[in-house]
Amino acid sequence: MQHSPRSAPPTPHTPCPGPDRPRPTPVASRPAPASGAHFGVVLRRIQRLAGLDTAALAERTGTDRAEVEEILRGTRFPTRCFAGACARACGVDSGVLLKVWEDEHDRLHRRPRPAPDSVPTPEAAPGGAADGTATPTAP
Numbered sequence: 001m002q003h004s005p006r007s008a009p010p011t012p013h014t015p016c017p018g019p020d021r022p023r024p025t026p027v028a029s030r031p032a033p034a035s036g037a038h039f040g041v042v043l044r045r046i047q048r049l050a051g052l053d054t055a056a057l058a059e060r061t062g063t064d065r066a067e068v069e070e071i072l073r074g075t076r077f078p079t080r081c082f083a084g085a086c087a088r089a090c091g092v093d094s095g096v097l098l099k100v101w102e103d104e105h106d107r108l109h110r111r112p113r114p115a116p117d118s119v120p121t122p123e124a125a126p127g128g129a130a131d132g133t134a135t136p137t138a139p
Contacts, residue, residue: 037074039104043086044072046097050090060089077108 047057054072058065061082070076078086083101087094 039078039083039100040072040074042097042100043083046086046090046092047072050092052090057086057089061085077104080105 047054052060054068055065058068061068062085063082067076071078071082078101080098080101083097084094087097
């Protein structure tokens, strides 16, 4: 395989599962609970700047091309390991892509909190004093 002048050759790495190590779960990703679109947009831009097509990115990361396409579309959210592998494959600082991954991961896995205005107070709750349906109590 020839590399374009703008792309760096793949660099070896050991922290993630690889062809010679078993993979307990798919290396690249799992279905995105909401949307991993932001990560996909950033990765696609980095991929293009590196001069890699999807097949080359998949090959360099040891990931199935279909999974890489889903990540780029934002329909799958990648593992942190995959994000680091993509940075190495594209020849960019992994810190930047990992920061994008962490921010997106935190956003996707944060439990939504009710807005302060939507929390019922005793007066506003059904049967409370605010709706006029409170039951009078005997003195």
